[in-house]
Amino acid sequence: MSANHPISFSVISANLKKTTADALVIGVGKGADGPVLLDSPLSASAVNSLKASLEALGVSGAADQLVRLPGLPDSDTKVLVLAGVGKLSGSEITQEALRRAAGSAIRQLAGLKHVILALPTTAVAQVSAIAEGAALGAYQYASLHSDTAGKKAPVAKVTIFTSLAKDPVLAGVLERAAVLAQAVNATRTLVNEPPSRLFPATFADAAKDLAKGLPVKVTVMDEKRLAKDGYGGIVGVGQGSSRPPRLVKLEYKSEKAVADLALVGKGITFDSGGISIKPGAGMITMKCDMAGAAAVLNTVLAVAKLGLAVNVTGWLCIAENMPSGTAIRPSDVLTMFGGKTVEVLNTDAEGRLVMADGLVAASQEFPDVIIDVATLTGAQVVALGHRTAGVMGDEGVTAALKAAADRAGELIWPMPLPEELRPSLDSPVADMANIGERMGGMMVAAVFLQEFIGKDKSGQTIPWAHLDIAGPAFNESAPYGYTPKQGTGMAVRTLVTYIEDVVARSL
Template sequence: MIQLSLSSKLSLEKSAILVGLVGEDEIVDSPSLPTAAGLAQLAAHAGASAKADSVVRTSGASVGCDIVVFTGIGAEVTPEALRRAAGSAVRQLSGIDELTVLLPANDPESLSAIAEGLAYGSYRFARYTTPKPAVSSATIVVADAKDKALKAALARAIVLGESVSLTRDLINTAPGDLYPAEFASIAKRETKGLKIDVDEYDERRLAAEGFGGILGVGQGSTRPPRLVTLTYKPRGAVGHVALVGKGITFDSGGLSLKPPKSMETMKSDMSGAAAVLGAVIAAAKLGLPVQVTGYLALAENMPGGAAIRPSDVLVMHGGKTVEVLNTDAEGRLVLADAIDAAAQTKPDAIIDIATLTGAQAMAFGDRVGAVLGDEDVSSDLLGAADAAGEHLWPMPMPEYLGATLKSQVADMANMGVREGGMIVAAHFLKRFTGDVPWAHLDIAGPAFAEKEWGYVTLGGVGFGVRTFVNYLEELN
């Protein structure tokens, strides 16, 4: 990840500086800037724009430095606009090793947004190829680099950057290399040295303890499923939140086989579990005074000879029975097991996150997630997402759609009517929450980017990590 630091001194000699444009292509106000008039003339000459994602690189000889990079902030300066402007700049830049950032960062919220944007936009996935070089370090110029609030904001942004990068790495890893047992091993490795207890359920333990949904989904693969719990329990915790993530390391659809084109991005079907791992690690690194238990429901949905069949009946954790009408509606099966296990511990809230339904992506596109569930938890998540710069939209849960999850041979089916499929899936999950307050995040659209924008590079986005961290912080 990019190396981030603060400085109160501005040295233009042999430097590359990042400057923002806002509104009518005006230089954004910052006390650290060299003569604004000279920069304004340079921006106009270079054709720079305040439009979001506009990044122009030009010689800085006229203002006393090597390179000036102008980045568009948009109509007004907001934390998310700064996050996007900083991130978009480093995403698009190459050939610059060190960058001096002259964006308005003299309050903790603005500084955190800028630092996060730099961390997210400079992300490169390099496991299988050599990507274009990223900016390796950035110094953010502020009025007082020793200010405790600014230093704390930078430290928090670095933690978020690390957790989001881990989440993206997991999503981008080829499914041949990231299977349930390997995911469990990575969770153990990444939490080593942190105050997080990790417990791994292998297929034998899953069978002994009645996790029929996770076992059923995973039985068509030669690589068995896993359930991993991550427990962060600080002394004097003010509450307890369970985070449950769908971790389908590859989704072929099972015997209800997907079309080949639809499988191309299905390595990302574990984005929810990756986000939960990233969020629990961030909570521990930040020392948040909230108990957090993460559940990673991990399986590979394959059409092997032992795969579950349409019309099979699974006995879920807790004893409910489910008739499988479509093996490609598998995410709700692994989630339901984990949600039921979480509910038995009586946390203050359960939040699940999943790339659950194509209906969500069709409804909201590739940048907006959906939140469904109890009003109080959903409302808090919406506020946390807004502050984090992630876009969630609330959805209703009319009872008549849940009533379509009928089976003649089991307590319920894993499919209802196709119309309103996102809501039907949420109703299925709700049946396993007991009396615990609950919300469900469907991130099928925004979890994986097939187009670059802002601080988002191609591939895994890490959607949800920032929202979860903000949510947990607000519980304090």
């Protein structure tokens, strides 16, 4: 797997002329009465001159707008850049607005080597958001184009101008931002890899490679062990492909662990639909059907790099769903790991089959919480669109994930699990069927997964939440903010923030 080169950070608090860079970025907001120049280190005369020229320059302050001007005597930069932060509401600019503005600027300034970001900051968390956005915006996939002569290299160095430059906690904050962005970007790269390069065996190899040097134990179960141990869902989905399935287990343990958490990710490296084959247009983006497993993998690695006081186990349920003479058929019955039987009515509802095995395996280790992440249903996109994920499960876990996502800058929305949906999964020949009621399909899929959540040592059902990221895991439209086209790295930031919150609540 090709690696994305990390961006380097530095901070300054005074005298812009002492820092030589290619561009200086300042912020412009979209106010009720027109563009508003945000606080910056520019001189009063420069600020007044710019304010008088904003509308004539066509500057609106809209998110993603970037206007380049000649550099000013205030700094030793060739270019002054006005970056839009979007609509202003109140005096405080949100962390997400800063994160997106920084990411948008760095993304659009590809080709420059060193950029100074002088967006307004009054708190360390805002500096962190700017650094995170910049690192996410610098992402580029090492594409397979034969001619790369015209490709602009990403910005390699960012200097953040802030009055908080000497705050002693800033170094740790910037390190966290770099680790988090690296995890998101590694997830993006896995998603972007063609299925001819990323299939179950190479995905497992990538997990081992990415974990090298970290206190993470990686166990890879091949098709022979999966069949021997009874992982009927993963084996069944993978049996139609010439590339056999894998189950990858990642274990990070802390001597100071305050909780044991399990993460389960869907890793369908390509989803043709199997015998219930998708239309051609529906297959084009199906290399992204392993985004949940990629997010789980890189979340565990980020937690290890940050040294968080938790035990986290990741389960990557990896298979390729292909039609062939050996593929499962509609009406086949699979015996899942743990013994439950499932009648397969639609082979394109395969994600829940591999996830069921992973959820049972995770349950058997009695974690305090199980969270699964999957590009599970097209119904998620119908219900919530392309940028908002759905979260379902136990209210305590879903509420905590929603709060974490809000701070991390990711969009998720809680959805119910109505009891009346469960009977639609009944089967006359097995414990349950893999599809049920068509309406509310996102919730029906979650109700199916819920059946495979086990009990804890006291006999109570383990707290669980399911994240359906089918829409926001892959961006088919133009880049925006810090989000590139194709793989987005959705869920990594939410999961890491959630785990940090678990640690913080124990203190």
